Structure formats: C-alpha cells, structure tokens
Amino acid sequence: MPLSQAYRPHPAILTLGDAFYDVVAPADFPKSIIRFWNARWAAQIGLGELDQAERVAHFARFSPLPDNLPQPLALRYHGHQFRHYNPNLGDGRGFLFAQLRDPADRLLDLATKGSGQTPWSRRADGRLTLKGGMREILATEMLEALGVNTSKTFALFETGEELWRGDEPSPTRSAVLTRLGHGHIRIGNFQRLAYLGETDNIAKLTAYCLANLYNENPAKDPAANAERLFDLVCAATARLAASYLAAGFVHGVLNSDNIAISGESFDYGPWRFATYWDEDFTAAYFDETGLYAFGKQPEAIHWNLAQLAGCLALICDPDRVQASLLGWPDRFQAALTAALVARLGVDPKTPDEDRALAAVLLTALKSKAVTIDRLFFDWHGGRDPGGEAYSAPPFRALAAALAGRDRPPTHDYWSDPAPCSMPIEEVEALWAPIAANDDWSLFHAKLAAIRRMGEAMVQNSSA
Known part of the structure; x- marks a missing residue:
C-alpha cells in the first residue's frame, strides 16, 4: 500500500498489557459502500494515497495497517451513566484499530463505532445506523470548524444490514465509522x-x-x-x-x-x-x-x-x-472568557478587559434577541452591525466594550447573508433525501459550507 513519511505507526497501547483490553474480531459486513472519507486528515497521517480497495480493506474490513496493531482491541472500562455507576461497560460496539503519531508527535488513535460485538456488548448488536454515522460527521465537522477540541470522523462505510432501533424508523440502514482522536482512554x-x-x-x-x-x-x-x-x-x-x-x-x-x-x-x-x-x-x-x-x-x-x-x-x-x-x-x-473572545474574532486584551467583554457578551446572548450563531456572525471582528435588531441596551453595551478591538474580517464568508448553522431541523432535512433516494448532494454541500466557515474563522483569528 502507498504510504508517505507522514505515516508513523506507534501501537503504544500494547505496552500496557492485556489486563486493559480484549482482542476482538470485526464483524463481516455484507457490503462496503464508502460514504465519507476525510481526505485532509488522511493526508496528514500518511494515509492519503490509499486507493478505493485499500480504504475498504482497512476501514470496512479492518485488515491491519502496516506495523500497527495486529488485531483490534476492545478496551475495558466502567463509568457513571447519569450518575449511576455501571461496572458492565467497555467497548461494546467499537474497538481500537490502530495508533500513530500526528505531525505534532502526539499519539492518535483510530477507533471504530458500529464494528460488531465484543465481550462488552451485553445483548446489543454492536452496530451503528447510517443516520447515526451521518450525524457524527456533522457534529465533528461543525465542532472542528468552531475551534472545539474534537475527535475527527475519518471514514464512514454503509454496510448493507437492516437494523431495528426504537428511536428511528426501522428497519434502517447500517454503517461502520472510524474516528480519529487523541486517545481512546477515558x-x-x-x-x-x-x-x-x-x-x-x-x-x-x-x-x-x-x-x-x-x-x-x-x-x-x-x-x-x-x-x-x-x-x-x-x-x-x-x-x-x-x-x-x-x-x-x-x-x-x-x-x-x-x-x-x-x-x-x-x-x-x-x-x-x-x-x-x-x-x-x-x-x-x-x-x-x-x-x-x-x-x-x-x-x-x-x-x-x-x-x-x-x-x-x-x-x-x-x-x-x-x-x-x-x-x-x-x-x-x-x-x-478566552473562548468567547476568540469566537468574536477580536484580539485579547488584559484579563480584566476580557472578562468585562465576556460579561457584556453573555448578557447580550442571554437576551435571546438573536440566535447564538447570528450574534457571533454579525459582530465578528468587533464590527458593530447597528440597525434595529441591535438597538437594545445589551447590544449598545457590547458595542462599547468592543471599541478599539476592530479586526475587520477578510474572508468572503463574513459577507454571506446568514451564518452557517446546524439546527436539528436541518440535520433531518439532510437525512431525508438520503433515506428516500440515496441522494447525498445536500449533505456534501453542507460539509463544504461548514469547512468554508472553518477556514474563515482560522483566517480571521490569525490575521
């Protein structure tokens, strides 16, 4: 398989020993239809040159990557679920597939969701719905664009099984997802x-x-x-x-x-x-x-x-x-305070000044006069949009607090008529044509819009 120097396998989990995990086998799915491939992250970790057959082999059939984990590992853990302790958890529908180093030399885990049953599945089927996989892509892409430290959705394959679920129309389509993240340990x-x-x-x-x-x-x-x-x-x-x-x-x-x-x-x-x-x-x-x-x-x-x-x-x-x-x-x-100032796209000042700005901003947000996304979009870079919508005292106070912090946005995203948002109604609207006609065009258009927003935010923050 073609690998670049960016591919740096490092199966560090093996140093812990088998008291921490169980060796498992992936499910044998009837189909492997690629629905999402994160090309930008694949390139960063040295997997950008994989052809279609290799992507299927490694991320739908889970044949080992070179010099990496020889077999998938389901990690053992417990946890409080809604404050109730549960000693019967562990990786029940996923496993750790591979580990490697990122460009900053941090360990990255490639882990799955919907890859089949493990010793920790209890009576569950170990599967993932295609809609659930689509939703995870939207969440990770949106959060990455907004600067949240999030795992990345690396690959999604439709797997050709019919699943029965109580929270969506059934039978529904199945999928297996691979996520890329800094650590599988929780x-x-x-x-x-x-x-x-x-x-x-x-x-x-x-x-x-x-x-x-x-x-x-x-x-x-x-x-x-x-x-x-x-x-x-x-x-x-x-x-x-x-x-x-x-x-x-x-x-x-x-x-x-x-x-x-x-x-x-x-x-x-x-x-x-x-x-x-x-x-x-x-x-x-x-x-x-x-x-x-x-x-x-x-x-x-x-x-x-x-x-x-x-x-x-x-x-x-x-x-x-x-x-x-x-x-x-x-x-x-x-x-x-730092996160709010950063999303506004203005330069930080002294801690006292930033706290004062954050307090005024929160007052404006809590007024619910406009949506969260609209407020950050309209006021990005410290600009005062003015107009009737922002004539109320909380927004005039915000304008005063932003005085002297101008950083004019340069990306053309900031001239759009509306911000890129992700209300739940839109998630359902993106899924509807996929469910009805296997039409992914709206979904891919949304991903492009999200990434464009992310580029605009990064560009303005580094201006």
Missing part, C-alpha cells in the same frame, strides 16, 4: 481499575497517559505522575467545557465513560446545537431532569473529574488532587 478506564483495587495498573495507565496523550516524561514516583496528570486533565477539560458553550453545543451524554483523559470531545449521539442561549436546553430526549443541559455541562464535567480524582487519590496525596479539583471552576471561567 475516565471510566481509571474507574474500572479503582473498582478492582488495581493500584499498580492505575500507576501504569497514568504513566501511559502522560507519555502518550500529553508528551511528558513520567517521573519514577507514581504519586507525582498522578498529581501531574490530574492537573493536566483539569486544564484540558476546562477548555473543553468552555468551548462547548462558546459553540452553543450540547453533547447530550456527558457520562464519565465519555470524558476523554486528553480533554478531547468524542462519541456523538443525541447532540444538538442550541439556537438561543438557553441554559436549560437539552439534547437527549431521555435526559428528563436536564442533567446534561447546555448550561449544566461545566458542572457535569466537573463532577466527572471528581470521580477521576477519587481514582488517582489511591496512588497519591488526596489533598493535592482535591486542590486541583477545587480550582477547576476558576480555570473554566478563564477558559470561557
């Missing part, structure tokens, strides 16, 4: 080890995460490693929570098995983008109490961090991790 991996009392393995996993997820040299002292890792995870997850709010995004299922140690967002099920700044807005119909509502996402992530702190406290000074946990809300507030 808080739940540590919870399982703590539950089993395997403190030596907690220390081993801690060192693995430091070395491979944060590119730091682990110390000989497990306690020092645990304290350092927890501090890094606190910083990364504070930025993640802040970026969710600045993007207007609701993940929907922030269980502890869905919080990556790298602080990268992943695994998109009932996600939504909030139209207005409504802190009670939920994404999942089954989130009846609003535990993971838009405005409660920081609290949810903080609660999950407390579970990680309890695990790491088994090998270090509990007071040290507790201090980092207590300091997390301040880190989140600072990260939220």
Whole structure:
C-alpha cells in the first residue's frame, strides 16, 4: 500500500498489557459502500494515497495497517451513566484499530463505532445506523470548524444490514465509522481499575497517559505522575467545557465513560446545537431532569473529574488532587472568557478587559434577541452591525466594550447573508433525501459550507 513519511505507526497501547483490553474480531459486513472519507486528515497521517480497495480493506474490513496493531482491541472500562455507576461497560460496539503519531508527535488513535460485538456488548448488536454515522460527521465537522477540541470522523462505510432501533424508523440502514482522536482512554478506564483495587495498573495507565496523550516524561514516583496528570486533565477539560458553550453545543451524554483523559470531545449521539442561549436546553430526549443541559455541562464535567480524582487519590496525596479539583471552576471561567473572545474574532486584551467583554457578551446572548450563531456572525471582528435588531441596551453595551478591538474580517464568508448553522431541523432535512433516494448532494454541500466557515474563522483569528 502507498504510504508517505507522514505515516508513523506507534501501537503504544500494547505496552500496557492485556489486563486493559480484549482482542476482538470485526464483524463481516455484507457490503462496503464508502460514504465519507476525510481526505485532509488522511493526508496528514500518511494515509492519503490509499486507493478505493485499500480504504475498504482497512476501514470496512479492518485488515491491519502496516506495523500497527495486529488485531483490534476492545478496551475495558466502567463509568457513571447519569450518575449511576455501571461496572458492565467497555467497548461494546467499537474497538481500537490502530495508533500513530500526528505531525505534532502526539499519539492518535483510530477507533471504530458500529464494528460488531465484543465481550462488552451485553445483548446489543454492536452496530451503528447510517443516520447515526451521518450525524457524527456533522457534529465533528461543525465542532472542528468552531475551534472545539474534537475527535475527527475519518471514514464512514454503509454496510448493507437492516437494523431495528426504537428511536428511528426501522428497519434502517447500517454503517461502520472510524474516528480519529487523541486517545481512546477515558475516565471510566481509571474507574474500572479503582473498582478492582488495581493500584499498580492505575500507576501504569497514568504513566501511559502522560507519555502518550500529553508528551511528558513520567517521573519514577507514581504519586507525582498522578498529581501531574490530574492537573493536566483539569486544564484540558476546562477548555473543553468552555468551548462547548462558546459553540452553543450540547453533547447530550456527558457520562464519565465519555470524558476523554486528553480533554478531547468524542462519541456523538443525541447532540444538538442550541439556537438561543438557553441554559436549560437539552439534547437527549431521555435526559428528563436536564442533567446534561447546555448550561449544566461545566458542572457535569466537573463532577466527572471528581470521580477521576477519587481514582488517582489511591496512588497519591488526596489533598493535592482535591486542590486541583477545587480550582477547576476558576480555570473554566478563564477558559470561557478566552473562548468567547476568540469566537468574536477580536484580539485579547488584559484579563480584566476580557472578562468585562465576556460579561457584556453573555448578557447580550442571554437576551435571546438573536440566535447564538447570528450574534457571533454579525459582530465578528468587533464590527458593530447597528440597525434595529441591535438597538437594545445589551447590544449598545457590547458595542462599547468592543471599541478599539476592530479586526475587520477578510474572508468572503463574513459577507454571506446568514451564518452557517446546524439546527436539528436541518440535520433531518439532510437525512431525508438520503433515506428516500440515496441522494447525498445536500449533505456534501453542507460539509463544504461548514469547512468554508472553518477556514474563515482560522483566517480571521490569525490575521
């Protein structure tokens, strides 16, 4: 197979040993119809020259990549699901397929969703609906464009099976998805080890995460490693929570098995983008109490961090991790300020000035006079659009706070009549022609629009 120098295999997970995973086999699907291939990320990791047959072989049939994992691995973990502890989790419809280094020398995992049953599937079929795969592509592309630290959807293949689901018309079409992300390890991996009392393995996993997820040299002292890792995870997850709010995004299922140690967002099920700044807005119909509502996402992530702190406290000074946990809300507030200023596309100033701008901006958002996306689009670069829609006091205060921060947008996206958004109604509209006529044209047009927005945001932020 044609590989460039950018392909740098590194199956680091094998250094942990088989106490952390189970060797599994992929499902044998009746069909392999490629529906999405992330060409830009394939090029970055040295897989851009794969032909059609090779893409099928490696990302629909899952034959091993050269010098990589010889067999797929289903990782073992536990987790709190809506605050209820579940010791019967683990990779139930996915596995770790390959590992490699990215251009910045960070470890990347290629992991699957819908690739078949594993020892952790319980009574589920281990499959993914095609609509679910399409939704994950839209989520990851939109979040990447908005600057959120997210996994990337790498490939999606339709697999030719009929699936029965209770939350969409059935039978429905099936798919297998491969995601690319910095680390397959989540808080739940540590919870399982703590539950089993395997403190030596907690220390081993801690060192693995430091070395491979944060590119730091682990110390000989497990306690020092645990304290350092927890501090890094606190910083990364504070930025993640802040970026969710600045993007207007609701993940929907922030269980502890869905919080990556790298602080990268992943695994998109009932996600939504909030139209207005409504802190009670939920994404999942089954989130009846609003535990993971838009405005409660920081609290949810903080609660999950407390579970990680309890695990790491088994090998270090509990007071040290507790201090980092207590300091997390301040880190989140600072990260939220930075994320809001960045999405506005203006230069940061002093911390006090940026906090004042963020406070005024939040007041304007909470007025719900315009949608989240519309406000950031109209005011991007510090411009004051004026007009009747923005004549109210919250927007006049915003204009005053932005005085002297002009950074005129240069990309022609900022002259469009409306921002690129992703309301749930549009997701359904994109799926309708696929379901009815296998027409993917609207879907691909939307992906092009999302990437154009992302280019515009990057261009203005680096101006």
